[in-house]
Amino acid sequence: MTTEADQSVQEHADELYNEYWHVNTGGQTIHAKRMPGRFRNIKWMTASVWLIFFIGPYIRWKDRQAILFDIPGRKFHIFDITIMPQDVWMLSLTLLFFAILLAVVTSIAGRVFCGYFCFQTVWTDIFTFIEEKLEGPPQKRRKLDEAPWSGHKLLIKGSKNLIWIAIGSFTGIHFTLWFVDAFQMWHGYLTLTAPTFAWGAVVVFTFFTYLFGGIMREQVCFWLCPYARIQGVMYDKETILPTYDFHRGEPRGKLKKGQVAEGLGDCIDCGQCVAVCPTGIDIRQGQQEGCITCALCIDACDSVMDKIQKPRGLIRYASWDEIDGIPTKPFWRRARPLVYITIMVLAAGGILYGLTHLGALDLRVLHERQPLYVQQSDGSIQNKYELKILNKLDHDVPVEISVSDAPSGYIMDGANGVITARGGEVTVRTVFMRVKPEALTESRLPVTFVVRSQDGKLDAHYDSMFFSPDR
Amino acid sequence: MSEKSNPYNVPDTGHVWDDNLRELTNDPPKWWMIGLHASWILVVIYTIIYPSWPWFGGAYKGMMSWTSIGEYKEDMKAIDAIRARYEEKLPGMSAAAILGDSELSQYVTKSAKVLFGDNCAACHGNNGAGNTDYPILADDDWLYGGKIDTIVQTITGGRQGVMPAKGGAQLTETEIDQLAQAISKGEPTTAPAWQKGACFACHGMDGKGMQALGSANLTDHVWRFGKGSIDDIKYTITHGVNDPKDPATRNAVMPKFGGGKLSETDIKKLAVFVHQLGGGK
Numbered sequence: 001m002t003t004e005a006d007q008s009v010q011e012h013a014d015e016l017y018n019e020y021w022h023v024n025t026g027g028q029t030i031h032a033k034r035m036p037g038r039f040r041n042i043k044w045m046t047a048s049v050w051l052i053f054f055i056g057p058y059i060r061w062k063d064r065q066a067i068l069f070d071i072p073g074r075k076f077h078i079f080d081i082t083i084m085p086q087d088v089w090m091l092s093l094t095l096l097f098f099a100i101l102l103a104v105v106t107s108i109a110g111r112v113f114c115g116y117f118c119f120q121t122v123w124t125d126i127f128t129f130i131e132e133k134l135e136g137p138p139q140k141r142r143k144l145d146e147a148p149w150s151g152h153k154l155l156i157k158g159s160k161n162l163i164w165i166a167i168g169s170f171t172g173i174h175f176t177l178w179f180v181d182a183f184q185m186w187h188g189y190l191t192l193t194a195p196t197f198a199w200g201a202v203v204v205f206t207f208f209t210y211l212f213g214g215i216m217r218e219q220v221c222f223w224l225c226p227y228a229r230i231q232g233v234m235y236d237k238e239t240i241l242p243t244y245d246f247h248r249g250e251p252r253g254k255l256k257k258g259q260v261a262e263g264l265g266d267c268i269d270c271g272q273c274v275a276v277c278p279t280g281i282d283i284r285q286g287q288q289e290g291c292i293t294c295a296l297c298i299d300a301c302d303s304v305m306d307k308i309q310k311p312r313g314l315i316r317y318a319s320w321d322e323i324d325g326i327p328t329k330p331f332w333r334r335a336r337p338l339v340y341i342t343i344m345v346l347a348a349g350g351i352l353y354g355l356t357h358l359g360a361l362d363l364r365v366l367h368e369r370q371p372l373y374v375q376q377s378d379g380s381i382q383n384k385y386e387l388k389i390l391n392k393l394d395h396d397v398p399v400e401i402s403v404s405d406a407p408s409g410y411i412m413d414g415a416n417g418v419i420t421a422r423g424g425e426v427t428v429r430t431v432f433m434r435v436k437p438e439a440l441t442e443s444r445l446p447v448t449f450v451v452r453s454q455d456g457k458l459d460a461h462y463d464s465m466f467f468s469p470d471r
Numbered sequence: 472m473s474e475k476s477n478p479y480n481v482p483d484t485g486h487v488w489d490d491n492l493r494e495l496t497n498d499p500p501k502w503w504m505i506g507l508h509a510s511w512i513l514v515v516i517y518t519i520i521y522p523s524w525p526w527f528g529g530a531y532k533g534m535m536s537w538t539s540i541g542e543y544k545e546d547m548k549a550i551d552a553i554r555a556r557y558e559e560k561l562p563g564m565s566a567a568a569i570l571g572d573s574e575l576s577q578y579v580t581k582s583a584k585v586l587f588g589d590n591c592a593a594c595h596g597n598n599g600a601g602n603t604d605y606p607i608l609a610d611d612d613w614l615y616g617g618k619i620d621t622i623v624q625t626i627t628g629g630r631q632g633v634m635p636a637k638g639g640a641q642l643t644e645t646e647i648d649q650l651a652q653a654i655s656k657g658e659p660t661t662a663p664a665w666q667k668g669a670c671f672a673c674h675g676m677d678g679k680g681m682q683a684l685g686s687a688n689l690t691d692h693v694w695r696f697g698k699g700s701i702d703d704i705k706y707t708i709t710h711g712v713n714d715p716k717d718p719a720t721r722n723a724v725m726p727k728f729g730g731g732k733l734s735e736t737d738i739k740k741l742a743v744f745v746h747q748l749g750g751g752k
Contacts, residue, residue: 371600374749377612377691384609384749428577432749 024290026219029145030280031138032128033272037299046116047125054170057177069179075424081355082392082424086362090354097347102227104340106234108331109317110241114228115294120220123171123213124278127164134160138275164214165206172205218279221292232289237320238334242295244273244284244315245323252284255308266314272304273297273315283315361399361421362390363451363460372467380411381440381468385431389451389460391421398454405448407435407466418454433466440468554582558736566739567619570751576743583744586737590728591745599748604696604722609749612693616682617752622742625725626733631713632685632723637668638709651704654678659689668708696721 024030034040059066061079068077076083083090105112114121134156135141147153176198177185188194189202212220221228235241249267267284274282276297281290283297301315321328331337368384376382391397401415414431421427433447445466452459484494498504518524522533551558557578561569569575588597591608595601599608606614614632615625638647646664653662659678665671671678673686680688687695696712697703712723728738745751 368598370597371607371609374600374607374609375692376610376750377688377693379692382610382749430580430747 024218024222024280028280030218030278031141032278032280032296033138033275033300034129034132035272035276035296035300035303037296037303039295039299043116043125043294043296047122049117050119050122054174057174057182065181067178068181071179081358082394083358084390084392087354087358090351093347093350093354097344097351100340100344100347102231103234104337104344106231107236107239107334107336107340110235110239110293111228111231111291112293114221114231114292118292120212120225121278121292121294123167123209124217126167127213127217128278130163130167131160134163161210161214164210168206168209168213169202171209172202175205176201218290218292221279222290228289228292235287236336237326238328238331240317240319240322241287242283242291242293242298242315243287243318243320243323245313245318246284247323249284249314266305266310268304268308270304272300276300358392359458359460360391360393361397361451361453361458361460362392363449363462364388364390365449365462365464367464367467373469375469376434380434380436381466382432382434383466385433385447385449385464387415387429387431387449387451387462389419389421389427389429391423391425391427393423395423397421397423397458399451399458400454401429401431402450402452403433403447404450404461405446405463406433407439407441407445407447409439410435410466421451421453435466435468437468440466440471443468443470557582561736561739564739565620566623566742569739570619570743570746576747579740579743580747583740586733586741587744590733591741599745603698606695607693608745610693611750611752612688612691613682613750613752614680614685614687614695617746617750619742619746619751621682622745622751623738626738626741626745627727627729629727629729630685630723630725632721634673634686634707634712634721634723636709636711636714637664637670642668642708647705647708648701650708651701654689654704655699655701657690657692695723 056067057065064077066077066079070077074085102113131141135144144153144156173185173189176194180195180198185194185198188198216224244267246265249265251263251265252267252269253264255268273284274280274297276299277283278294278296279290279292281288283291295317298315298317302312305312305314319328364387366386366388368386372383374382374384387401389399389401391399397420398418399421400418403410403412411434412431413434415429419427419429431449435445445468447464447466448461449464450459450461481495481497484496486494499507518531520534521537522530524531557575560575561579564572564575569579584598587599591599594605595608596605601607601609611617613621615621615630642650642664646662646667650659650662650664650668650670653659653665659665659670659674660676665678670689673681673684674689675681675686678689679691680686692699694703696707707721710717710720712721714720728741729735733741
């Protein structure tokens, strides 16, 4: 009964989606054909950006890993830069930058991220590449899927799945290498002494890489990924997308040898654009939710156009306006990309400012709250401050504490001479300041503490207050 | 019953309400059933591992014998392990030596805050801010001395102030008034009663007090009793301190914390803490 109901729900969904587009609702495995071409090459190149993910952790920089996100130590090392929790506002700017980058790219050229860079697309591409190497082209794969289980099928399917799982584990392992020293971590994995969280991460990554890249594939883009949906609404009529030029193509019809296609468009209905589509859609039905704009259909159509000696570009990167014959503007003269780019530049400027003004020293001053002030035997008022000197460098720095702004005639005690600000730590000093009552014109007077390295290269300051009784 | 209300011809229970409301016998979705079974399996595993089922003679203790107090104790052990690095050194060191070691003195000034709060703050105020009639510990005025060893002595043995009553037979009202005015200005030696009352015997020839006796410095701006008004000063001169017959007497007693009340290490910690409050010599 269950299967019957499931089947009818499936049919209902198919019907619903067929009314507008054809989208695989998970009932079948898409076996896309692989064809060489311009966009295929671009795809390999953009996918190789992910090599950074695998190579990055092994880059060394001055006796440590060049890029290390040390979560327990609460320090991010990026080459010479060390980012500590108080600099985390830069992270939000970085997130903003990439969010807007996604928006601007999508507004200009559609789901470029989905089609060329997304790990889902890239890993699925690698997985199907392996599948084709082991099981052969789509037709053979479909046959193998339908064939009864045999030793041969088991061998092929088994080795394919093993390779997929291996890639998944490799991915998981390299994810963890960004957070703990890579070589130490490998030692841990090989001697089975890695920490539990690392094994957990590897298991989770292996499972989801296998599930998403091997089993679910385009279903992830259809039903799981929020960005797929968000990006769709960032399109407008000026966004260039892989588009079927229906003015030129329709009415479509099969080309018969030796006959002149009377009254027919350029589309010969060969179905190559559908055959190569990794999400199994028909681009000729127009731009649709299933299209990740990978442009592999352009490669397929161009090769067919070459064969039938028609100009390329029946399917091409074009905007709706362009297809409709409306004059198009370059993106730098369109309002939306300009607004996005402005936000992006501001965010990038903020990050740049942050990185150049990180400062290796940081000073925080806590004024003692209880007692707020103490009268001394000579009538002067004493305030107590706790100075927290943060040294972000790896090594100790000798520093001196001074005051740049304070009530006149102050006497400072507790921070005399050279103090060693310990590398990567907070050094605390308690400082007392005494002021004669004559100098206390207000019950609150500004005090600025300055910490400066002995060589004068690094400094930081903090504005505090000197409290005295109300008069 | 129209085909629209049941497009997939799912079987029903046969109950029909309001002509077309039927109770279908759909199975719940598979993912939901998996979740349901996973949930109760989890509950069973949980009750095996953790204390759960009530039973005669005490509830089942669980496989790991986990208790919340046990977890608390383990956490305390972890904290003690971090503290041990410092705590182990303290018993063998003098208070002065602890004060001399910047790392240890920093540890003590942070960690003894609780000890101070429990034992000292009731009279001396939070962080030694003082209270009326109880000495401020954060200033530089010390009755018995602000050196670290003296502070240890004060805490260990306590202190007993000795200011005799000068009213009645010894000094007249006028003399006391003049003396109070002079003390208020910080010039006690200028009053005629200074000699007559033999104040100098304890407070010193210059009126600046003698730490060996614990007598107050009468020339400075810090007041031992009251807030420095003429009436406050007069009361102290007239009645002295620690008079058991006077219910409103000036109380000049610091209880002793040595001899079992606090350990030697705790006293050393408190001494360093007090010394670092702002006035230690």
